[in-house]
Amino acid sequence: MSSPLLPDYRTQSPEVAARFERLRAREVALSVRGLTKNFETPRGIITALNDVSFEVHKRELLSVIGPSGCGKSTLVRILAGLETATSGEVRVYDQPVSGAGPDRGMVFQSYTLFPWLTVKQNVMFGPKIAGRSNYHAESEARQWIELVGLTKFENSYPHQLSGGMKQRVAIARALANQPRVLFMDEPFGALDAQTRCQMQSYLLEIWKNVDITIVFITHDLDEAVYLSDRILVLDANPGRVRELIEVPVPRPRSFQQFVEPEFISTRHHIDSLIHPTQSHVREEFPVLKFTKDDPDVV
Amino acid sequence: MSSTGHQWFAVRRDLPPGRRLTLTILSFVLPLGIWCFFSYVPWIWHPDVRIELSADREDVTTVFTAGDHVSRDYFPTFVQAVRDENAAVMALRDSGAAESGAKRKNQKLLRQLAPLAIANGWLPRGEEQNDAALYTLWRDLATGAKVSAKPVLTEENLKIVRDNWEKMSAISPEFSFKTLPETTLLKLLPQGKPANPAYLPEPHQVIITGYHDFTAEPANDAPSMGERYRSSLRIILLGFLWACAIGIPIGILCGVFDFFSKLFEPFIDFFRYMPAPTFSTLLVAVLLAGDAPKIALIFIGTFFQLVLVVSKTTRLLEPSLLEAAQTLGAKPRQLLAHVVLPGILPNLYNDLRILLGWAWTWLVIAELIGVKSGLTEFIETQGRFRNFDRVYPVIILIGLTGFISDQFLAWLHGLLFPWAGKSDRFSRNLVRSITWPVRTLAAAIRKRLAGSPPASV
Numbered sequence: 239m240s241s242p243l244l245p246d247y248r249t250q251s252p253e254v255a256a257r258f259e260r261l262r263a264r265e266v267a268l269s270v271r272g273l274t275k276n277f278e279t280p281r282g283i284i285t286a287l288n289d290v291s292f293e294v295h296k297r298e299l300l301s302v303i304g305p306s307g308c309g310k311s312t313l314v315r316i317l318a319g320l321e322t323a324t325s326g327e328v329r330v331y332d333q334p335v336s337g338a339g340p341d342r343g344m345v346f347q348s349y350t351l352f353p354w355l356t357v358k359q360n361v362m363f364g365p366k367i368a369g370r371s372n373y374h375a376e377s378e379a380r381q382w383i384e385l386v387g388l389t390k391f392e393n394s395y396p397h398q399l400s401g402g403m404k405q406r407v408a409i410a411r412a413l414a415n416q417p418r419v420l421f422m423d424e425p426f427g428a429l430d431a432q433t434r435c436q437m438q439s440y441l442l443e444i445w446k447n448v449d450i451t452i453v454f455i456t457h458d459l460d461e462a463v464y465l466s467d468r469i470l471v472l473d474a475n476p477g478r479v480r481e482l483i484e485v486p487v488p489r490p491r492s493f494q495q496f497v498e499p500e501f502i503s504t505r506h507h508i509d510s511l512i513h514p515t516q517s518h519v520r521e522e523f524p525v526l527k528f529t530k531d532d533p534d535v536v
Numbered sequence: 537m538s539s540t541g542h543q544w545f546a547v548r549r550d551l552p553p554g555r556r557l558t559l560t561i562l563s564f565v566l567p568l569g570i571w572c573f574f575s576y577v578p579w580i581w582h583p584d585v586r587i588e589l590s591a592d593r594e595d596v597t598t599v600f601t602a603g604d605h606v607s608r609d610y611f612p613t614f615v616q617a618v619r620d621e622n623a624a625v626m627a628l629r630d631s632g633a634a635e636s637g638a639k640r641k642n643q644k645l646l647r648q649l650a651p652l653a654i655a656n657g658w659l660p661r662g663e664e665q666n667d668a669a670l671y672t673l674w675r676d677l678a679t680g681a682k683v684s685a686k687p688v689l690t691e692e693n694l695k696i697v698r699d700n701w702e703k704m705s706a707i708s709p710e711f712s713f714k715t716l717p718e719t720t721l722l723k724l725l726p727q728g729k730p731a732n733p734a735y736l737p738e739p740h741q742v743i744i745t746g747y748h749d750f751t752a753e754p755a756n757d758a759p760s761m762g763e764r765y766r767s768s769l770r771i772i773l774l775g776f777l778w779a780c781a782i783g784i785p786i787g788i789l790c791g792v793f794d795f796f797s798k799l800f801e802p803f804i805d806f807f808r809y810m811p812a813p814t815f816s817t818l819l820v821a822v823l824l825a826g827d828a829p830k831i832a833l834i835f836i837g838t839f840f841q842l843v844l845v846v847s848k849t850t851r852l853l854e855p856s857l858l859e860a861a862q863t864l865g866a867k868p869r870q871l872l873a874h875v876v877l878p879g880i881l882p883n884l885y886n887d888l889r890i891l892l893g894w895a896w897t898w899l900v901i902a903e904l905i906g907v908k909s910g911l912t913e914f915i916e917t918q919g920r921f922r923n924f925d926r927v928y929p930v931i932i933l934i935g936l937t938g939f940i941s942d943q944f945l946a947w948l949h950g951l952l953f954p955w956a957g958k959s960d961r962f963s964r965n966l967v968r969s970i971t972w973p974v975r976t977l978a979a980a981i982r983k984r985l986a987g988s989p990p991a992s993v
Contacts (some may be wrong), residue, residue: 319862319863320862320863322861331860335877338862338863338865339863339865340863340864340865342863343863343864344859344860344863346859346860348854348856350854350856350857350859350860352857352860352861352875352878352879353953353955353956354878354879354881354953354955355878363864364864364865366866367861367864367865367866367870367874373985388584395954395955396955397955397956408860411864412863412864415864415865421863432973466840515820
C-alpha cells in the first residue's frame with residue numbers, strides 16, 4: 239500500500255533508533271498480558287477484546303488507535319479498573335492490580351469535573367480523599383493549576399470554563415493524585431479542531447515537565463502520530479493487537495513535522511491498517527446525476 | 537415582520553424580556569379580567585336576582601332574606617305575589633271591616649327596613665331588631681329626611697313607606713309596641729338586583745369578606761384565621777419533613793445500591809397506588825383524633841412518591857462522575873458522601889419542591905379526617921352554607937402560599953447552588969455579601985498559616 243515516494247515507516251534515523259533503544263531499557267510501567275473481555279448479550283457472547291498483550295515503559299507516551307468498535311475504550315476502562323476483564327492480567331510496576339485506584343489516573347472524553355467544586359477544589363479532590371490536610375492539598379493543587387495555566391480561574395466553577403479549560407483542569411486533577419500511569423480516553427475528542435491542536439501541544443509540554451507514563455486512546459491519526467512514542471493499533475471484532483508501531487518522528491515534536499516524510503508514511507501505514515476497505519467503499523457509491531456537469535465543480 | 541424583529545409566535549424561541557414580563561402579568565390579569573367581566577357587566581349572564589329588600593309572604597313557608605338569591609324568572613312572580621297581598625289588605629281596608637290583632641305582624645313588617653338600614657350604614661350590624669331606630673327610619677324615609685342609596689327605593693315602595701308612616705304617625709311618633717296600628721300595614725315590595733349565582737361572587741365581595749374574615753375576632757371558641765393557617769402549615773410541614781427525613785436516605789440508598797433498590801422499591805411501587813385517603817379511617821383508629829392522623833396522611837401521600845423520585849434522581853447522576861472519583865481513589869463510602877450527595881443536591885431540591893406541592897393537595901383531605909380542622913374546616917363549613925365569598929379567599933390564600941413559597945424556593949435554588957449555573961447576578965452578589973465575613977476570616981487564617989508553615993513542611 240505504501241507509496242514508492244515515501245520511506246518505509248520502519249526506517250528510523252540513528253537518533254530515533256537510539257532513543258527507542260534507551261526507552262526499551264527502561265522499567266516496565268504497565269504490562270498487559272492476555273487480556274480478554276467477553277460481553278454476554280441476549281444474542282450470545284461477544285468478544286470485545288481477544289488476548290491483548292503489550293507493555294508500556296516508564297515515561298513513555300503510548301497511543302491506542304483502532305477502528306470504531308475495536309474495544310479501545312473497553313481496554314482503557316479495564317486498565318483503569320472501571321471494568322473487569324474476563325481473563326488476563328494487568329500489572330503496574332510489576333504489581334498486579336484490580337479495581338480502580340489512585341495509582342492509575344484517568345482523563346475522560348466527557349468533562350468529568352465535579353460541577354459543585356471550584357477548579358481548585360476539583361484538583362484537591364484526590365489528595366483530600368486520600369486524607370491529606372487541607373493545607374497541603376491546597377498548596378499542591380495551586381501548583382498543578384499553575385502547570386496547566388489556569389491560576390486565574392482557580393476559584394471558578396466548571397460551568398464557567400470552556401471545553402479546553404475543563405480538560406486542562408481534568409488533567410491537573412488526575413496529575414495532582416500523582417498516579418503512576420495516566421490513562422486518557424479520547425480526551426480531546428469533544429473539542430473543536432483549533433483547541434484540540436492547542437491541547438495536544440499543552441499535553442506534550444506537561445508530559446515533558448511531569449514524571450508520568452501516559453496511555454492515550456484516540457481515533458485521530460494525526461494526534462496519535464504527533465503525540466506518541468509508540469502506537470498500538472487494534473483490530474475490530476474481536477479487538478486484538480494488530481501492530482505496535484514505533485513512531486520514527488524525532489522529538490521534540492512540532493506541527494511542522496506533519497508534512498515530513500516519516501510522519502506521512504507512519505500516518506499512511508496506520509490509515510491502511512485501520513481503513514483497509516476504504517477504496518472499496520468509494521467504488522460502491524451510486525452514480526446518479528442531479529445536475530448538469532460544471533467544469534468548475536469536479 | 538422584518539427578519540431582525542422579534543415575532544410573538546416564533547417556534548421554540550424565547551421572547552425578549554419586556555414581552556415575557558408583559559405576558560407574565562397578563563397571565564394573571566386575564567383570568568381576573570374574565571372574572572370581573574362576568575361579574576360587573578350586568579347583561580352578561582347574571583341569571584339570579586340578589587334580594588336587597590325582602591318581604592315575608594302569608595302562608596308561604598319559604599322565607600327569603602336580604603342577600604338571598606332567587607332566579608331571575610321567579611323574582612317578578614315573587615314581587616307580584618306581595619303586591620297582590622297588599623291589594624288584598626287595601627281591599628279589606630276599603631271595605632271598612634274592623635280589623636285587629638295585626639300588631640305582631642306589623643312589628644315584623646317594621647323590620648323589613650333593617651337590611652336596608654344596615655346597608656346604608658344607619659344601623660350597626662346585629663341591631664336588626666332595634667325597633668325604635670327602625671321606627672324613626674320609617675319616619676325619615678317618609679318625610680324624605682333620609683334617602684336610601686342601597687338600594688334606591690322604587691316609587692311604588694316610597695308610596696308604601698309614606699302610606700304606612702301616615703298610619704303609624706297618626707297613633708304615635710315614637711315606637712312603642714302598644715301604639716302600633718291595629719290594622720295591617722302594607723308590605724314593601726321586594727327589591728333586588730341582577731346577580732350571578734352564589735358560587736360566583738364579585739371580586740370586590742370576595743376581597744371585602746376575605747378582609748373581614750381574616751381580621752375579625754372569631755365567634756365562640758372557633759380558631760381565628762391566623763390560627764387555622766398556622767395549624768394547616770404545621771400539619772403539612774410536619775408530614776412533609778417526616779417523609780423527607782425517612783424518604784431521602786432510603787431513596788438515595790435505593791439509587792446507589794441495587795441491594796436496597798430491589799429490597800424496597802417493588803413494595804413502595806405497589807404501595808403508592810393505594811390512595812392515601814383510603815387509609816384515613818385506619819389512621820384515625822390507630823392514631824386517634826388530633827393532628828397525628830392528619831400528619832400521617834400527608835406522610836403516606838408523599839413518602840412513597842418521594843422515595844421513588846429520589847432514587848430516580850440519584851440514578852440520573854452522571855455515572856462518569858462516579859468513575860472519575862473512583863480513579864481518583866474514592867472508596868464507596870467516600871463516593872456517597874463526596875460525589876453522590878453533592879451531585880444530586882440541586883435536583884433533589886427541585887424534587888422536594890414538587891413534592892411539597894403534592895403535600896398541599898393532601899392537606900385538604902388530611903384536615904377533613906378525624907376532627908375537621910384548619911383552613912379546610914372553614915372552607916367545608918362555609919361551603920355548606922353556600923357562602924362562597926368566604927370560601928374563595930381561603931382557597932386563594934392556600935394557592936398564594938404554595939405559589940409564593942415555591943417561587944421563593946426556586947429563587948433560593950440559584951442562591952444555594954451557584955455552580956448549577958442558574959443563578960442571576962443579584963443572587964450571587966447576595967451570597968457573596970452574606971459569606972463575606974466567613975471568607976475574609978478564612979483568608980486571614982490561610983495567610984497566617986502560609987506565613988508560618990507547619991514543621992513537617
